[in-house]
Amino acid sequence: MLDEKDAYSETPLGCACLLGYTTSTELLLASGSYLSPSHISRAHVSCRDALLTALKQRRSKLKLLALDTLGEMDAGRLGLHEDIILDSRAIEVRELLQGKGIGIPLSMFVQDDAGSVYHHCYHSGDHPSTDILEKLWTLGFRDVNSFDMDGNVPLEFCRSDLEQARWLIEHGGDYWTPLTKRQASTNQSTKRSNGPATPAHEIMCSIGRTEKQTNKDLETRRWLLEKLLQVRVGDACSCPCTIGGCVPLKTYFDSRFRHPCSRNGISLPRDSAWKWMTFIQAYQPYLSERDLITTVRRATFDALELIHTCCSHGKGPLYDPTEIDEIDEIHSEQKSLLSLFTDLLVEFERFAYDDQSGRPLITSDPEEFWERRWLPRIMETRDRLDGNELTEGEISAGEAIGVVWGPQPPPKTERVVKPKRAITPEYIMGEIEKIMNE
Ligand SMILES: [Zn+2]
Ligand SMILES: [Zn+2]
Secondary structure: OOOOOOOOOOOHHHHHHHHOOHHHHHHHHHOOOOOOOHHHHHOOHHHHHHHHHHHHHHHHHHHHHHHHHOOHHHHHHOOOOOOOOOOOOHHHHHHHHHHOOOOOOHHHOOOOOOOOHHHHHHHOOOOOOHHHHHHHHHHOOOOOOOOOOOOOOHHHHOOOOHHHHHHHHHOOOOOOOOHHHHHHHHOOOOOOOOOOOOHHHHHHHHHHHHHHHOOOOHHHHHHHHHHHOOOOOOOOOOOOOOOOOOOHHHHHHHHHHEOOOOHHHEOOHHHHHHHHHHHHHHHHHHOOHHHHHHHHHHHHHHHOOOOOOOEOOOOOEOOOOOOHHHHHHHHHHOHHHHHHHHHHHHHHHHHHOOEEOOEEHHHHOHHHHHHHHHHHHHHHHHHHHOOOOOOHHHHHHHHHOOOOOOOOOOOOOOOOOOOOOOOOHHHHHHHHHHHHHO
16 A cells, blocks of 8 residues: 555655655655655655655665675675665665565665666656755765666766766766776676767767857866866767767767758858857867867868768767768768868868967967968858859869759849049039020
């Protein structure tokens, strides 16, 4: 009866803590009602401490039962001697105990949904407040790097809540190790869907997205960017927009600079020169030489409207990196444009590293670089690609192989301009004479 569910799949304890009935919550806990970690972040603030204390006590009892029953090898493997609360490994402990025929009372039961109490907080709907995360940590819950049943770590759930990403990193959240590698080392059987290579990729994508919406949290964004830019792990993509696969900085560019209202989702060059410039101005102290080159590369790739063959973070994958044939075909179709892209990059890198009293131009004067060197060159190249500045011979050669040129300027028409008569004293006298004679 204590754990009977109503039409909304809520138990009496779930209802009581959701509605803030503190006495009922305490009574139901004392009576041994099942407590799911997912109750915690959904509970009314007045009931939360009671739930947290109960969860800690119940997990401690389960741990003691396991230490009494399981062998030394299992205890060591499951980390039962560590001075932390039994959390993401509680399921394994329950299974081992049940396998030995030990009955576990409902109050100590652990359901099959994998993950730590941090996961449950994120899975239960609303984002937990940083205050709840802080309380969990203080009580001894430390599994901030474990996987849930879909193979995700808590850092992947922060989305646009950058303060929480920062909190998790400050409390040991691993943002740099490739997730597939970590999963292999934990022998976790759950399979990751096509997710980001590291949590840093996901967070950088969120930073780019929030940057479009608001200018607040600049301090947090800088704090995160300084750390996340150190992660050089790329994924399996082989798009020429970035060298070495999609790195976290590239996912930031995906969410910040791909504009849904413009051609191919890319801002027009005049607009984007300004955006790239403000990006460099805002984060210059944290950008390495390599990051600056990555920036110029991406800006130029998009300005030439080359087709990406990479995954697009935050917008679902554009290309599956394993579809090699399709990707090769796109690269070969764009061959001449890609070679133009490479030539331009050589030129832009030379501009960017133009020595300005010991500092490269791109950091000493981003405006000069983007507005007066990069932009005019890009505009001129785009005009040329639209066929506006080609010779007659080049145009007809292009048409012979099926090229349809971009919009052409209207044909020039001869304008007949009436010569203006200069107003001189002689002209005025002549006009007066005409009137007098009429
Ligand atoms: Zn790409
Ligand atoms: Zn990718």
